[in-house]
Each structure stands twice: as C-alpha cells, then as structure tokens.
Amino acid sequence: MSEQVERGRGRGDVDGYEKHGGFPVYRAAEDDGGPDFGRLIEAMRVLQDAAVSVSAPADVVRQAAEQAEALAALLEPHRVPEGQQPGGRSMGLPGRGSLLMLPWTVDKFDATGVRSTGVFRRFHMGGNGAAHGGTLPLLFDDLFGMITHAYGRPISRTAYLHVNYRKITPIDTPLVIEGQVDRVDGRKTFITAKLMDAEGTVLADGEALMLVLLPGQP
Numbered sequence: 499m500s501e502q503v504e505r506g507r508g509r510g511d512v513d514g515y516e517k518h519g520g521f522p523v524y525r526a527a528e529d530d531g532g533p534d535f536g537r538l539i540e541a542m543r544v545l546q547d548a549a550v551s552v553s554a555p556a557d558v559v560r561q562a563a564e565q566a567e568a569l570a571a572l573l574e575p576h577r578v579p580e581g582q583q584p585g586g587r588s589m590g591l592p593g594r595g596s597l598l599m600l601p602w603t604v605d606k607f608d609a610t611g612v613r614s615t616g617v618f619r620r621f622h623m624g625g626n627g628a629a630h631g632g633t634l635p636l637l638f639d640d641l642f643g644m645i646t647h648a649y650g651r652p653i654s655r656t657a658y659l660h661v662n663y664r665k666i667t668p669i670d671t672p673l674v675i676e677g678q679v680d681r682v683d684g685r686k687t688f689i690t691a692k693l694m695d696a697e698g699t700v701l702a703d704g705e706a707l708m709l710v711l712l713p714g715q716p
C-alpha cells in the first residue's frame with residue numbers, strides 16, 4: 499500500500515469532516531479483514547467469473563449450487579452492521595475488499611488526485627469483449643468519492659455524474675483511471691477523471707458534482 503493510501507486511513511476530524519451530514523463515520527479496517535479475507539474475496543471474484551462463463555453439465559451445476567449454499571450458510575451467522583465489516587473498508591485490498599467495486603488497486607491517493615489501476619474482468623463484460631457500459635460509472639463514481647475524501651472535503655454525495663464513452667473498454671486488459679478536484683464552490687466539489695489504456699489512449703472521461711451533505715442529510 500502506498501504511503502498516500504496509508505495516510506488516507508485515519509484522517510481525523512479535518513475541517514469538521516466527521517461532523518457533516520447524517521452519514522455514519524466510517525473507519526478503514528485496521529487489518530484488511532485478517533490474513534485470509536483478501537483471499538476469500540478474490541476467490542469469490544474468480545467464482546463470479548466462472549459462474550458467468552461456464553456451460554457445465556447439470557450434475558456439476560448442482561454440486562456448485564450446493565457448495566455455494568453451504569458457503570453462504572457458513573458466513574451467515576457472522577453478519578455485522580454497516581461500517582463494521584471489512585468489505586469496502588480494507589484500503590490495502592483491491593476494490594477495498596468490496597465485491598461490488600471494481601477490484602482495482604489505488605496507487606496514488608492525496609489532495610492532488612487519485613489514481614487506480616486494474617482490469618475489467620469476465621463478469622464485468624457487456625458484449626464482444628467489452629466492459630458493460632454500466633460498470634464504468636461505478637468505477638468513476640467510486641474514484642470521485644475517493645478523490646473527495648483525499649482532498650479533505652466533508653462527506654459528500656454525487657449530485658451528477660457524466661461519462662463519455664470514447665472507445666470500447668476491453669476486459670482482461672490493464673487500465674488506469676485518474677482524476678482530481680477541478681474546482682470547489684461552497685458545498686460543491688467539481689471533479690474530472692480519465693480512464694486510459696497502457697498506451698495512454700483515453701477510453702472514457704467523466705465529470706461529477708459532489709455535494710457536501712447538510713446536517714442530518716442521509
């Protein structure tokens with residue numbers, strides 16, 4: 499994990515960060531969920547890749563379904579309230595250990611911007627080897643959230659998010675996304691970002707308005 503990401507873990511009450519909005523205070527997981535949590539999440543992603551790409555005999559599908567049900571039953575008694583689970587709060591893991599987020603790695607996280615690298619996987623595919631169009635706004639929105647956080651802005655929500663799809667975004671291909679705060683105007687934070695391939699070709703660019711939540715706003 500980079501030093502910048504490490505610094506982003508425990509920001510304290512910078513500029514009243516923890517007092518804004520009705521949003522609960524989130525803390526990064528100290529140990530990224532323990533020694534095997536990242537392994538579990540990666541295995542789940544491999545399973546998702548397999549689940550959307552196999553055409554297996556009925557007996558294999560039945561066995562897989564039974565094993566998946568058994569795994570869910572093993573984990574079920576250990577549910578905790580939002581904000582206490584390592585998923586989504588493990589800054590040292592791809593996608594912060596969330597199965598929803600793209601499993602990308604943050605390699606720059608500071609007030610000048612955030613950069614993240616990774617691939618769209620088979621289970622992100624829309625068609626003909628390209629990432630599903632709906633997965634790009636997810637990647638951009640999460641980046642915009644991190645940029646807002648790294649910039650030291652109080653808890654904010656996305657008011658709008660615009661993505662321009664400039665070229666096909668291929669799956670299983672190393673890509674980079676980077677962006678920064680362009681302008682701050684009161685509660686408003688204006689952010690832009692670009693998704694590029696290894697040669698620097700822009701595949702998509704995006705912009706967003708993040709609005710600082712008012713006291714009590716969810």
Ligand SMILES: CCCCCCCCCCCCCC(=O)SCCNC(=O)CCNC(=O)[C@H](O)C(C)(C)COP(=O)(O)OP(=O)(O)OC[C@H]1O[C@@H](n2cnc3c(N)ncnc32)[C@H](O)[C@@H]1OP(=O)(O)O
Pocket residue numbers: 524525526527586587639640641642643644647654655656657658686707709711712715
């Ligand atoms: C553990 C550590 C983790 C660290 C990493 C964390 C990463 C996490 C990443 C996760 C990231 C995930 C992030 C997510 O996904 S957040 C989830 C997606 N977003 C939402 O659900 C937001 C839903 N909407 C709302 O809650 C309200 O509408 C908000 C709060 C946004 C504004 O309602 P509010 O009543 O408060 O404000 P207002 O209406 O008086 O407007 C105020 C001003 O703003 C201007 N305006 C408003 N809307 C627009 C618009 N669309 N275009 C242009 N302008 C707009 C408006 O004209 C006005 O301007 P002015 O007249 O003052 O000049």
